[in-house]
Amino acid sequence: MPRIHKRKLGSRKYHDYTQETLERALNSLRRGRPIRQVAEEFGISKSTLSRHRRGQQTGKIGRPCVFTEAQENVIVDCIALAGEWGFPLVPYDIRLIVKSYLDRQGKSERRFKANLPGIEWLRAFLKRHSNTLTQKLCQNVKRARASVTREVILDYFTELSVSLEHVDPAMIINYDETNMTDDPKRQNVIVRRGCRHPQRIVDSTKSSVSVMFSATATGHLLPPYIVYKSEHLYNTWTENGPKGAVYNRSKNGWFNMELFEDWFIVIVLPYFQKFEKELPKVMIGDNLASHVSPRVIELCQANRIRFILLPPNSTGVCQPLDVAYFKPLKHHWSKVLSNWKMKHRGTLPKDTFHRLLNSCLQDMDEDIIKKKRSIWF
Incomplete structure (x- = not known):
């Protein structure tokens, strides 16, 4: 356990008095008593009393705080x-x-x-900052209680309709990250009747690349944000990829606070800045703590951007990208990856991933999100 230091009176030669004692000494000086007598009576130096009486000593004792x-x-x-x-x-x-x-x-x-x-x-x-912040115990919720009910979903969409009132659909962005795996998944094959466990020889691994997708309520798909699992980022991993895509890396290949902040500044903010600053803007996504940073909050407040969070454990029902986009995306990705696996061996290299993703996105129907706009309203 970390120590909690509490200084005892008498442990040092300076500031060895309480605030109450200092106030009593200053009141004695105001009544006209000599400063030497007051200093001896209350154990406070004459120079300290003199500075406090003139209002010159207002700073705090000790090393300054890290932040202002x-x-x-x-x-x-x-x-x-x-x-x-x-x-x-x-x-x-x-x-x-x-x-x-x-x-x-x-x-x-x-x-x-x-x-x-x-x-x-x-x-x-x-x-x-005890007047603003407090630390409380959080109650653990059982799985049965955390399950998504019809009432939770109805309440969410009721509140969502109120929150999106008077907001232009072009200024509503839904975002979600997904993993593009190195596994083409199972496919339907034709074999001899009676074969219980058909197999095909295809190299596959559990490795994956995280990609952040975002789209507006009008059906406009913003450029993807691709995160590799690596400590370095090379040019060969970024050439001839999806149009406007942004690339980054992390040690575990997952999104963290810094990456989400970079995605927000590089992808979301330039899009919102095309509109008037005073117009309300909304972002809909998961309730992850890694999506919060002081910089993101500052930019949201400066540009009238507000977050609307999905109910817990409801991604498969309430997340527009999950409902309308990710299923056909993963289907096309499986086809593109399978074709590549038939011609190559081993793990999908990083200098090839972005090219296959570009091919996958080009094969998909560009109007697929527009066809399912009803999920927003």
């Missing part, structure tokens, strides 16, 4: 807004947000290990 008051308020707003959006943050999430904030500012804080604050800093931070 304005910077900490930005982090507080981020935490509070995340709770209002429906996914309150755990302590480790807050520490990651602080690390992301420092990394984006290009700062290296020596008191933190790799810019990740410790538990003691978090406790002191929560204490400084």
Whole structure:
């Protein structure tokens, strides 16, 4: 357990008094008593009393905080807004947000290990902002209770219709990430009657590439955001891919806070900035804590962008991309990957993935989302 330091009076020669004692001493000075007598009576130095009487000593004792008051308020707003959006943050999430904030500012804080604050800093931070933030125990919900019911879905769409009122469909974006696997899946084949377990020789692995797709309520598909599992990104992995696609990488191949922030700035924000800044804009997606960062919240507030989160465990019903796009996408991907596997051996290389994805997207019906616009309304 981290220590919680509480200083005892008498442990140091300066500031060895309480605030109450200081106020009593200053009241004695205001009544005209000599400063030497007051200093001896209350155990406070004459210079300290003199500065407080003139109002010159207003700073805090000890080492300054890592962030200024304005910077900490930005982090507080981020935490509070995340709770209002429906996914309150755990302590480790807050520490990651602080690390992301420092990394984006290009700062290296020596008191933190790799810019990740410790538990003691978090406790002191929560204490400084106890009037805004509080830490509470979260009740675990059983699977039976968490199951999606008809009432939950109806309530969601009722609230969604109210939230989307007076919002232009062109300014409603649905986003979701999916994995494009290196497995062409099973296919229907013709074999001799009586064969119970037909097999075909095809190399397949469990490896995958994460891709973030996003589309508007008018049926316009935004460029995909492709994330490879790697520590480096090479030019051969990005050439001749889908039109306008953006590429990145992470150690585990998953989306994290930094990647979501980059996707938001590079893909979503340029699209929304084509419209007037005062018009309301909406983003519909999953309630993941990794989708929150101080930078994203600042940009949302500056551009009138609001998040609407799907009910938990309802992606297969309420997620427009899942309902209208991902099923035909995975079907076409399986066909494209199968054709490639028939001519090549081994795992699908990264310098080929984006070309196959481009071929897959070109084979799909461009109007497939427009044909299913009813899922939005």
